[in-house]
């Protein structure tokens with residue numbers, strides 16, 4: 001059973017959360033919505049689609065999939081706390097534009113990275129995603 005953490009639940013993170021639930025890839029009990037913006041945290045809580053937490057939450061360690069959906073410029077700061085909580089065996093999926101896999105690997109001290117680039121039509125389940133992994 002998947003346990004998924006989505007780090008950064010803005011436009012793209014929320015699209016992923018709703019799609020995962022719609023296609024039964026995860027249950028809302030096993031979906032962590034990791035968000036630092038307090039207004040956004042409140043609106044996510046009101047949606048009742050997953051557990052809303054912050055980046056230092058220990059429950060992230062239980063997730064087998066961790067999705068990086070913050071803006072690229074926010075990743076460096078995020079990585080400082082995230083590297084201490086992610087499970088060494090989880091798959092980290094990054095959708096951050098222009099952020100290289102080697103940089104993500106070294107920042108998180110983590111081996112299993114998938115880098116994907118979706119486009120906005122994912123919002124209506126009509127998107128295309130290119131991805132690479134090591």
Ligand SMILES: NC(=O)c1ccc[n+]([C@@H]2O[C@H](COP(=O)([O-])OP(=O)(O)OC[C@H]3O[C@@H](n4cnc5c(N)ncnc54)[C@H](OP(=O)(O)O)[C@@H]3O)[C@@H](O)[C@H]2O)c1
Pocket residue numbers: 007008009010011012013034035036037040055069070071072074077078095096097117118119120
């Ligand atoms: N939009 C697209 O069409 C598209 C397509 C392909 C890829 N992408 C990529 O997807 C990523 C997200 O884009 P977006 O448009 O969804 O951005 P967004 O709406 O700004 O969402 C990012 C969210 O992450 C939050 N955040 C920042 N630092 C955080 C942290 N340390 N921990 C938890 N949450 C944090 C932000 O809070 P604050 O607002 O307070 O900073 C914001 O709520 C980007 O890297 C972008 O390159 C976007």
